Amino acid sequence: EGTIQLYRIVFNDLKVFFGNDKLLNEIDLNDARSFFSWQLNDKVLHDNSNIRQIKNQGVQASSANTYLIKLRAAFNLLFKEGLLENNVFVEIKNIKFQKKKIKTLSIEEIKTILNAFDQTYYSQYRSYVLLYTLFDSMGRIQEVLHLTESDIDFERRAITFQKTKNKCFRIVPISKKTCQMLQTLIMENKEAFNTDLVFVTNHGKPLKPDTFRTHVNRILKEKGINIDFHPHLLRHSASQLFLEQSGNIKVLQVLLGHSDLSITSRVYAHVLDSTLIEQHNQF
Numbered sequence: 001e002g003t004i005q006l007y008r009i010v011f012n013d014l015k016v017f018f019g020n021d022k023l024l025n026e027i028d029l030n031d032a033r034s035f036f037s038w039q040l041n042d043k044v045l046h047d048n049s050n051i052r053q054i055k056n057q058g059v060q061a062s063s064a065n066t067y068l069i070k071l072r073a074a075f076n077l078l079f080k081e082g083l084l085e086n087n088v089f090v091e092i093k094n095i096k097f098q099k100k101k102i103k104t105l106s107i108e109e110i111k112t113i114l115n116a117f118d119q120t121y122y123s124q125y126r127s128y129v130l131l132y133t134l135f136d137s138m139g140r141i142q143e144v145l146h147l148t149e150s151d152i153d154f155e156r157r158a159i160t161f162q163k164t165k166n167k168c169f170r171i172v173p174i175s176k177k178t179c180q181m182l183q184t185l186i187m188e189n190k191e192a193f194n195t196d197l198v199f200v201t202n203h204g205k206p207l208k209p210d211t212f213r214t215h216v217n218r219i220l221k222e223k224g225i226n227i228d229f230h231p232h233l234l235r236h237s238a239s240q241l242f243l244e245q246s247g248n249i250k251v252l253q254v255l256l257g258h259s260d261l262s263i264t265s266r267v268y269a270h271v272l273d274s275t276l277i278e279q280h281n282q283f
Contacts, residue, residue, distance in 0.1 A: 007074065010067045013039065024075075025084050032088045039064045040095070061095040068092060101270050104237040109227060110135065113216070116223045122188065123202055127215055129181045130199050130207075133159075134234040136178045138242075138255050140165060141209045141231035148196040149186050154179055161257070170257045236267075243271045246279070 017035050018027070027035075041058045059067075068089060075087040105113070117128040133144055139161055146163035153159070157179050161170045174182075186198060193204030201207055209231065216229045235256070242252055249272070253264040265272065 006066065006070055010070045011074075013043065013067070014071075016043075024078065027088055029088050029091050032092055036064055036068065036092060036095070039067065065094045068094065102236050102240075102267060103233065104240045105227070105233055106237075107241070110234075110237060112225055113220065113227060113229065116219050116225055122192075123215065124219065125188075126185060126199060126207075127212065127219070129178075129185045130212060131216070131234065132178050132181060133174070134231055135238050136174045137161075137172045138235050138238045139172070140235065140257075141212070143170075143257075145197075145199050145207055145209065145212075147198045149198065150196070152179075152182055152186075152198070154183060164257055166257060166259050168257070170254075172255055239268055240271050243268060243275055246275070 014035070017038055018031070039059050040061065043059055044057055045059070071089040072087065075084060075089050078084045079087045114128065114131060117124040117131075119125040119128055130144065133139070133147075134141065137144065137159060139159075143161040143164055147159060147161075151160045151162060156173075157176060158171050158173050161172070164170055182198060189195060189198070189200060189204075193200060195204050197206055199207045199212075201211065213230055220227055220229060239252060239256065242255075243249065249264055249268075250261065252268075253261050256264060258264045
C-alpha cells in the first residue's frame with residue numbers, strides 16, 4: 001500500500017513538472033536532471049492543505065532518492081517492454097547527504113511511556129500490549145498490526161511475522177510477559193469481537209498505524225509527557241540496547257528482517273562505533 005502511494009506521488013510529480021503534453025520517451029537526461037533539481041529546490045509541499053499556513057518548497061534528499069528508485073524501476077519496466085529506447089533515470093546518481101543519527105528512547109523514557117496507560121480501559125490496554133510487542137519483537141508497525149492468534153506460538157514464546165517488508169516470513173522470540181499480555185488481549189477480543197486479528201479498534205476493526213500513533217501521543221499529552229512518539233522509535237531503541245549489551249549484529253539482522261547485513265550496519269553505525277570502543281577497552 002505504501003509503495004503504491006509512492007508511485008502515485010512520483011507519477012503525479014512528473015505530470016506537474018512536464019505537463020500533459022510531454023511523452024515519456026521524450027524525457028532525456030537533461031530533463032531528468034531538471035526534474036530532480038525541481039524536486040530538491042522548487043517543488044511546493046502541502047499545496048492543497050488547508051491546515052498549513054506556510055508552503056514548504058523542496059523535498060529532502062532522502063525523499064528525492066526514494067522517488068529516483070521508483071522512477072528507475074518504472075522506466076526499467078517500460079524499457080524491457082520495448083516502449084522506451086533507454087532508461088534515463090539509471091544515469092542519475094543518488095543524491096548525497098549527511099545522514100543523521102537515528103533517534104532512540106532511553107530506558108527511562110520507555111518506562112515513562114508505558115506507565116502513562118490506564119490498563120483498565122480496553123483501548124489503553126491494547127495500546128500498552130502493542131507497545132510491549134513492538135519493543136520486544138523489534139517488529140515494524142505494519143508487521144505487528146497484521147498479527148493473528150495463529151501467528152503466536154505461546155508454548156515456544158515466539159511470533160511469526162507473515163506480512164513483512166521483504167515478503168519473507170520471520171519468526172522472532174518474545175518474553176513470557178509479552179506472551180501473557182497477548183493471551184489476555186486475545187481473550188478479551190474473543191468476548192467482544194468476531195476477529196482473528198490481535199490488535200483492533202474499539203469496534204473490532206483493523207487498527208491502523210496512524211490511529212495507534214495518534215492515540216499514544218494523545219495519552220502522553222494528557223499526562224504532560226513531552227515525547228513525540230512514533231512506532232519505529234521502539235524498533236530503533238530495542239536494536240540500540242541489543243547492540244550496547246553485546247548482542248550479535250548478525251542475530252540483530254535476522255530479528256529485524258533486514259535482507260542484508262550492510263543495512264543493519266549502516267543504520268546503527270553510531271552504536272557500533274561506541275560498542276567497538278567499549279569492547280576494545282574491555283578485551
